[in-house]
Amino acid sequence: MKRYIPVLLLSIATALGCSSEIEFTPIVPPSPTGNSDLLISEISTAINTDANANGTRPHYVEIYNGTNESIDLSNYAIGYFATTDAATLTDWTFPSGNFLVLTGNLDKTKCYIISSPQADATIGKRDATWGTTSTTTANASVPLQLSGNSAIALLKKDPAGTLTLSGNTYKIIDVFGSPQVARVISTGSSSARNNFVWTIAGETDTRNRTFFRKATVSNPTTDWAKAKGTTALDSEWQVSADRVWDYTNLGLPTK
Numbered sequence: 053m054k055r056y057i058p059v060l061l062l063s064i065a066t067a068l069g070c071s072s073e074i075e076f077t078p079i080v081p082p083s084p085t086g087n088s089d090l091l092i093s094e095i096s097t098a099i100n101t102d103a104n105a106n107g108t109r110p111h112y113v114e115i116y117n118g119t120n121e122s123i124d125l126s127n128y129a130i131g132y133f134a135t136t137d138a139a140t141l142t143d144w145t146f147p148s149g150n151f152l153v154l155t156g157n158l159d160k161t162k163c164y165i166i167s168s169p170q171a172d173a174t175i176g177k178r179d180a181t182w183g184t185t186s187t188t189t190a191n192a193s194v195p196l197q198l199s200g201n202s203a204i205a206l207l208k209k210d211p212a213g214t215l216t217l218s219g220n221t222y223k224i225i226d227v228f229g230s231p232q233v234a235r236v237i238s239t240g241s242s243s244a245r246n247n248f249v250w251t252i253a254g255e256t257d258t259r260n261r262t263f264f265r266k267a268t269v270s271n272p273t274t275d276w277a278k279a280k281g282t283t284a285l286d287s288e289w290q291v292s293a294d295r296v297w298d299y300t301n302l303g304l305p306t307k
Contacts, residue, residue: 086118089271090226095112095263098259115128115206116163133202137248154180168182168183175299201229203276209222226273253283264301
């Protein structure tokens with residue numbers, strides 16, 4: 053029995069020398085990295101001849117900076133591409149007048165709004181106006197005639213890019229619509245061109261809507277076929293009701 057006494061005494065001494073409290077080192081969660089780049093966050097489309105539009109063109113494009121830093125907008129541009137039928141697929145092109153090189157800086161969590169000169173200025177702020185000032189005949193081949201079948205591209209300067217605008221090389225980083233994705237035939241307009249549209253979130257008539265990029269989207273994409281989705285669930289976009297334009301989120305971070 054004596055040979056166990058030293059072991060017993062050592063165990064008691066060890067126990068008395070220890071604190072009964074257990075200390076934990078808290079694990080600090082990683083800080084959010086933010087979005088990878090700028091993205092198109094909101095779009096308003098309308099046919100100016102529609103009775104509900106009151107003869108105006110409430111067309112605008114909103115860009116959102118969800119990154120963790122202020123961004124120099126001079127490295128970016130917006131391009132406009134008007135499709136001419138439902139089925140013809142073609143590459144993006146931006147002739148003179150169909151692109152806008154951006155200027156200034158955009159702070160993190162802020163939005164930059166590009167509006168048609170014919171849009172109602174009372175619906176919200178605008179940082180730039182772009183496009184035709186015509187109040188009569190609408191020329192859909194020039195900005196900013198967003199009728200549900202005109203595509204918008206967000207471009208960024210890149211030496212490896214394939215598009216040259218004002219002497220600088222760009223690549224497309226985000227899109228709303230795409231001439232490389234087929235449209236569908238819709239009805240309800242006297243204009244033949246206005247009767248083909250992209251389906252978005254399962255909606256087959258997208259000529260007179262406001263579109264909001266979902267808050268769950270953190271990266272721009274050029275894959276319009278995937279981004280537009282086939283249902284409200286798998287689309288990257290939320291869609292307002294038909295001819296019920298919603299400007300309540302204009303200038304605010306994406307929904």
